[in-house]
Amino acid sequence: MAKTPAWVMFKRIIGCMPLLLASNAFAMSATPANSPASGSDQPKTMAADTPSVTRGGTTFTVPTGWTMATRGSFIVLSAPEGDFQIAVTDSQAPDADTAVSSAWHDFEPGFKRPLQLSEPLTPGGGWEQSQRFEYLVSPNEKRIVRAFARRANNRWLVVIYQGGLATREKRLSSIVGVMQSFHPKRYRRESFAGRTARPIDAHVIHVMQDFVAGGMKQLGIPGVAFSLIDHGKIVYVGGMGVRELGKPDLVDADTRFIAASDTKALTTLLLAELVDEKKLRWDEPVTEAYPSFKFGDAKVTREVQIKHLACQCTGMPAQNYDSYFHNRSMTPTGLIQFLGTMQPTAPFGKVFIYSDMLPAAAGFIAGSVAEPGKEPGAAYDDAMQSKVLDPLGMTRSTFDFTKAMQGNYARPHDEDVDGKLVVSPMTYTQSYGARRPAGGLWTTAYDLSQYVMMELADGVLPNGHQLVSKENLLQRRAPNVLVSEDTQYAMSLVIDKHWGVTVVNHSGGRPGYESYMMWLPDYGIGAVILTNSDTGGELMDPFARKLMEQVFDGEPEADRQLQAAVTRNESDVRAFRQSLQIPADRLAGNRLAARYHNDALGNLVVMRSGKNIDFHFDEWHSMVASRANGDGSMTFITLGEDISDTEFLAAEQHGKRTLTLRDGQREYVFVEQRSL
Numbered sequence: 001m002a003k004t005p006a007w008v009m010f011k012r013i014i015g016c017m018p019l020l021l022a023s024n025a026f027a028m029s030a031t032p033a034n035s036p037a038s039g040s041d042q043p044k045t046m047a048a049d050t051p052s053v054t055r056g057g058t059t060f061t062v063p064t065g066w067t068m069a070t071r072g073s074f075i076v077l078s079a080p081e082g083d084f085q086i087a088v089t090d091s092q093a094p095d096a097d098t099a100v101s102s103a104w105h106d107f108e109p110g111f112k113r114p115l116q117l118s119e120p121l122t123p124g125g126g127w128e129q130s131q132r133f134e135y136l137v138s139p140n141e142k143r144i145v146r147a148f149a150r151r152a153n154n155r156w157l158v159v160i161y162q163g164g165l166a167t168r169e170k171r172l173s174s175i176v177g178v179m180q181s182f183h184p185k186r187y188r189r190e191s192f193a194g195r196t197a198r199p200i201d202a203h204v205i206h207v208m209q210d211f212v213a214g215g216m217k218q219l220g221i222p223g224v225a226f227s228l229i230d231h232g233k234i235v236y237v238g239g240m241g242v243r244e245l246g247k248p249d250l251v252d253a254d255t256r257f258i259a260a261s262d263t264k265a266l267t268t269l270l271l272a273e274l275v276d277e278k279k280l281r282w283d284e285p286v287t288e289a290y291p292s293f294k295f296g297d298a299k300v301t302r303e304v305q306i307k308h309l310a311c312q313c314t315g316m317p318a319q320n321y322d323s324y325f326h327n328r329s330m331t332p333t334g335l336i337q338f339l340g341t342m343q344p345t346a347p348f349g350k351v352f353i354y355s356d357m358l359p360a361a362a363g364f365i366a367g368s369v370a371e372p373g374k375e376p377g378a379a380y381d382d383a384m385q386s387k388v389l390d391p392l393g394m395t396r397s398t399f400d401f402t403k404a405m406q407g408n409y410a411r412p413h414d415e416d417v418d419g420k421l422v423v424s425p426m427t428y429t430q431s432y433g434a435r436r437p438a439g440g441l442w443t444t445a446y447d448l449s450q451y452v453m454m455e456l457a458d459g460v461l462p463n464g465h466q467l468v469s470k471e472n473l474l475q476r477r478a479p480n481v482l483v484s485e486d487t488q489y490a491m492s493l494v495i496d497k498h499w500g501v502t503v504v505n506h507s508g509g510r511p512g513y514e515s516y517m518m519w520l521p522d523y524g525i526g527a528v529i530l531t532n533s534d535t536g537g538e539l540m541d542p543f544a545r546k547l548m549e550q551v552f553d554g555e556p557e558a559d560r561q562l563q564a565a566v567t568r569n570e571s572d573v574r575a576f577r578q579s580l581q582i583p584a585d586r587l588a589g590n591r592l593a594a595r596y597h598n599d600a601l602g603n604l605v606v607m608r609s610g611k612n613i614d615f616h617f618d619e620w621h622s623m624v625a626s627r628a629n630g631d632g633s634m635t636f637i638t639l640g641e642d643i644s645d646t647e648f649l650a651a652e653q654h655g656k657r658t659l660t661l662r663d664g665q666r667e668y669v670f671v672e673q674r675s676l
Helices: 005-015 096-107 165-170 172-181 202-219 260-276 298-303 306-310 320-324 332-341 357-370 376-392 433-438 445-456 470-475 534-552 558-578 586-590
Strands: 050-053 059-062 067-071 074-078 084-091 115-120 129-135 143-152 155-164 223-230 233-241 413-415 421-423 481-484 487-489 494-496 503-510 513-520 525-531 595-598 602-609 612-617 621-628 634-639 644-653 656-663 666-672
Touching: 059 172, 084 096, 084 172, 096 129, 096 143, 096 155, 115 558, 143 165, 155 165, 155 172, 165 172, 172 481, 202 223, 202 233, 202 534, 202 558, 223 445, 223 534, 233 445, 260 306, 260 357, 260 376, 260 433, 260 445, 260 470, 260 503, 260 513, 306 357, 320 332, 320 656, 332 357, 332 376, 332 433, 357 376, 357 433, 376 433, 376 445, 413 534, 445 513, 445 525, 503 534, 513 534, 525 534, 534 558, 586 621, 595 656, 612 634, 621 644, 644 666
Parallel strands: none
Antiparallel strands: 050 059, 067 074, 074 084, 084 155, 115 129, 129 143, 143 155, 223 233, 223 525, 413 421, 481 487, 487 494, 494 503, 503 513, 513 525, 595 602, 595 666, 602 612, 612 621, 621 634, 634 644, 644 656, 656 666
8 A cells, every 4th residue: 555655755765775674784894892792881872983792793883972781691772862772682592583582581571562573584794594573562652662683603693672763763874874783703795896897788688677577576566667877878778567557558768757756866956056157055054045044943044054955964853744734735935934843853964864845945945046036836847947857858857747647657556455556546746846856856767867877977968068067066975964884865865885886876755656766976887767656665775786786796685685575565564454453443433533633734524434434634535444552542544545554543632532643753633623
């Protein structure tokens, strides 16, 4: 089924973090600074990222600002907030279940939390086997509880991972860094540094075609378009599958898909051109370029420069639901004004928090500078057309949904609650206008390849014209904030060095669409892939890995990654469906109020159609399922095809019924509205 916009956002983050929390293919090779832990000691706060090692020889890195202490056989890492822990121990056991059970017994005697999900993960980076364990947690606890077991050299590493959801969102990049840094004794990660790249010849093209076709079949992706680029030439571009399930029209190189967050990189290209024209400066305070710009925090308002609008490093929370619930009514000017209500939740420049809000504002501010006097949305569209799309020859790319959805375009698809692939409506995505600089571009595999080739040519077009100076093009690749080990976020570009070579990339997702683009600036190699299914997101990392294996004669990990993604997707769908009651529980539904209101998100009206319960919001609606929680509370979950998996916890406050929606560091309480 279609995931919530928050889930899609998280998928984009995963696209920027290879094998997020799943396996450890990219472990550090630094010599540990600390000796193996023994006994117990006082917590030590790290002044810098610090390599360490377990008794069994597993090496890992403790992030800056985190504390480390020993507790029996465990090394316990704690986030600065104090409510999130990663506890690590080595053990010998016959299997993952036994290793994890024994670890819980030693770390938290009496642990009896029910297991919700156990699934295998992709083994890699020296690990021979990897398993994830997810435990049932009541929404009222506002926390996550997991365990991971990894086997190598006849020993298990068990990682207990638990803490507050707000801290997890705030410290996600540090948590990912820790999880990726675990690797077994004597492990040396694979590196392509110093290798000569193989040309992308007919054999490589054939291998990639077969791999994509196999991935489509296993993941149920109706249509894919992709390209391969080698030294200034598109050596392959084409399509596979169909534009719409059940219809014969085929995908080809000119089929339009939504690029989603890949749009952000083209928006920062517009910024770079305006810097070339002396209309903007990278270090210019945003308030100079757009005087009405502000956050809810005056200090951060003063600190934010043009280059920070796309860095995901300002410390501002995502606050995704504030825009999702007003998707149709929010305007570009309204989006910029909304920033004035936002307060930082992390130090400026220190934490990676992914959001569409600021990159969208960047586009509208750039448009207003390029086309003064015009409405910000129209100014952005016109500036992008004249300064980016037209010069690049992206003739079929557009921000106009009416134009895009004519002729050769791909329809979106998702899995319903039972895992069946269905055609999605476009109601949510069509009303994305106020955030289009962050994800609203329709494009084709051929068109997006023109952009990638320009990046590889340091700003020079095929006709020899310098579209943007090399200096300002490359300024967009200057790292701003750490995402995970060997991965940093620049200006709407991910700089990834975990294979020992620099890969510049970005991924994107809108309901029913997933996309990815990558290029290796030192080797002249690039690729683009566009899909018309939510499950297409599971193909992106294996696709990139497969290409790297072919070009650099790498170890064969891509096939295992793909198979693990298929297994993970199937188990996630199965576990989610088993947790739901559809239609929603009748007695619980009868206890709902007729109307609710939240000042930030608007109204919620509960409506019934036969046995079904629908939640109607100001701009969207959805049928809901229910889930009984372990503490006796009840959660209602949206099943809508555009915005789904959104959870509302039923409760009561001050004598009024409530429905609470939580989004990482924030919660939105809808309060009963009684008739007068």
